[in-house]
Amino acid sequence: MSGKTGRNANHTGALWITAAAVGFTVNGVLAKSLAVGGIEFMQIGFARAFFAVLPLLPILISLGPSAFRTNHPWIHIGRAVAGAGAMILGFYALQHLPLANVVALGFTTPLFIIVFAVLFLGEKVRWRRWTATLIGFVGVLVIVRPTSLMGSGTELAVLAALGTALGIAIAATLLKRFPEGESETVMLFYFCMTSIVLTAIPAVTTWRPPTFEEWLLLAGVGLVGVAAQAMIIKAFRSGEATFVAPFDYSKLLFAAVFGYIFFGERPDAWTWVGAAIIIAATFYIARREAQLHKPVEKRLAASLDETGSAATDQPAPDGGVTGASVSRPAPPDKDRNTASAAANR
Numbered sequence: 083m084s085g086k087t088g089r090n091a092n093h094t095g096a097l098w099i100t101a102a103a104v105g106f107t108v109n110g111v112l113a114k115s116l117a118v119g120g121i122e123f124m125q126i127g128f129a130r131a132f133f134a135v136l137p138l139l140p141i142l143i144s145l146g147p148s149a150f151r152t153n154h155p156w157i158h159i160g161r162a163v164a165g166a167g168a169m170i171l172g173f174y175a176l177q178h179l180p181l182a183n184v185v186a187l188g189f190t191t192p193l194f195i196i197v198f199a200v201l202f203l204g205e206k207v208r209w210r211r212w213t214a215t216l217i218g219f220v221g222v223l224v225i226v227r228p229t230s231l232m233g234s235g236t237e238l239a240v241l242a243a244l245g246t247a248l249g250i251a252i253a254a255t256l257l258k259r260f261p262e263g264e265s266e267t268v269m270l271f272y273f274c275m276t277s278i279v280l281t282a283i284p285a286v287t288t289w290r291p292p293t294f295e296e297w298l299l300l301a302g303v304g305l306v307g308v309a310a311q312a313m314i315i316k317a318f319r320s321g322e323a324t325f326v327a328p329f330d331y332s333k334l335l336f337a338a339v340f341g342y343i344f345f346g347e348r349p350d351a352w353t354w355v356g357a358a359i360i361i362a363a364t365f366y367i368a369r370r371e372a373q374l375h376k377p378v379e380k381r382l383a384a385s386l387d388e389t390g391s392a393a394t395d396q397p398a399p400d401g402g403v404t405g406a407s408v409s410r411p412a413p414p415d416k417d418r419n420t421a422s423a424a425a426n427r
Contacts, residue, residue, distance in 0.1 A: 093319025098313050099329045105310030107336040110181050111344055112303045117177035118345070119288060126171045126303060128285035131277030133304025137261040138274065141267055152268050154260060161269070162276035163255040168249025169277060171242040178239035181341035185333050186225055186357040187243040192364040193218040194251035202255055211370055214363045221359030224352055266315075328369055332359050 113126050143147045152158060176186045193215045199205040206217075225239050292300060317326050334357055341347035 084330070085427040091188065091313050092321035092325040093320050095317045095319075095326040096329045098317035098320055101331040102310045102313035102317060103330055104336055105306055105313060107185070107264055107340050109183065109306045109410060110337065111309060111340050112172050112299050112306065114181060114345065115175045116296060117173070118204075119296060121284075121292065121296060121300075122288040123170065123173035123177050124281050124284035124288055125290065126173045126300065127166075127277065127301035130173075130303045130307055131166070131281060131299045135271075135274035135278070137305070137308055138267065138270055142271060149257055149265070149271065152264070154264070155261050157256055158268065159276065161253045162272040163280070164252035164256065165273050166250045166277040166280050168246045168253065170281065171249065172246040175239050175246060180347040180349060180353075181345065182334060182337040182357075183225065183353055184243050184246075185337040186349075186353055186360065187222065187240070188247050189251075189331070189334075189357065189360045189364060190222055190244065190246040191254070192251045192367055193255055194248050196367065198251055198255040200403075203258060206279035211367055214366045214370070217273070217377060218363030218367075220296060221356045221363065223356075224359060225356030227352060239391050245297040253293045264337050273366055284408055323368075328365055331365075334361075335391060358427055366369065 113123075113130075116126050119121060120344050122319060172188075175187075198214050216367070220387060222244070320326070337350050343347070
């Protein structure tokens with residue numbers, strides 16, 4: 083990506099992720115409105131999964147049996163359970179906490195990912211990123227203020243909000259276990275079906291017949307959620323991750339505005355201070371990651387050019403890979419060692 087083309091692509095990615103931030107905030111408003119109206123969070127979770135799978139049906143039917151075929155069913159199931167659990171906990175948190183607080187606590191996801199990458203993926207993290215991670219969790223303490231939390235009746239909701247971030251981090255960590263080219267359709271299908279299975283019985287036991295307006299809101303939770311997820315994918319395919327990702331923090335601004343307009347919520351100063359600490363920590367981690375990997379990627383690309391390999395995976399219009407599977411030559415040992423050394427910084 084070079085010059086004006088690169089800048090335009092980054093700006094396009096930033097617009098997509100900002101639109102996704104609006105979409106996720108609207109999704110939160112819809113879910114919270116249903117909860118305030120007396121619809122239980124399990125019923126909302128079931129509707130989210132059910133209405134989300136409907137747009138997938140034409141794709142699944144057109145693909146036939148191949149849409150469900152995978153060599154890694156247990157990773158899919160584990161990732162789907164983590165994602166479904168995060169979704170359910172998120173709806174519970176929205177039922178009991180201000181919208182902006184739920185969003186701010188959700189920004190801890192990258193901090194949990196750092197921990198899981200070390201524990202389960204064998205990645206090496208040195209003192210700078212560990213320090214940023216610890217500072218990020220200090221931001222969590224600033225938001226929740228444990229001494230004022232005790233006896234407030236929102237302890238479980240705060241834990242649920244953090245559990246949402248934890249579940250998303252687990253799902254993201256398991257995503258790295260998939261080989262390149264694993265179908266996104268299969269991932270979405272497993273997530274939706276697992277969510278339906280996990281929420282079906284609890285939803286039936288707590289079911290309250292929705293009004294016509296509530297049916298519209300339930301459908302909106304599913305459809306807006308899928309649209310926002312699609313925008314996130316589009317954003318990171320359009321621009322560089324380190325440029326695009328910070329725009330996701332606009333969610334906090336949208337959540338504060340929408341929370342005030344629809345529910346009369348006013349985030350206190352501690353929420354803003356804690357969110358600023360979390361955002362600064364995760365932003366530093368992202369920038370540090372870019373600094374460590376960019377020189378290595380350039381050297382690896384150069385080494386591939388030197389071997390005369392002109393084969394690359396060209397993205398298809400649907401985001402897949404055109405043509406047959408292309409194997410790339412392994413990078414020279416020198417560059418592989420350089421990559422390993424960079425990861426240890």
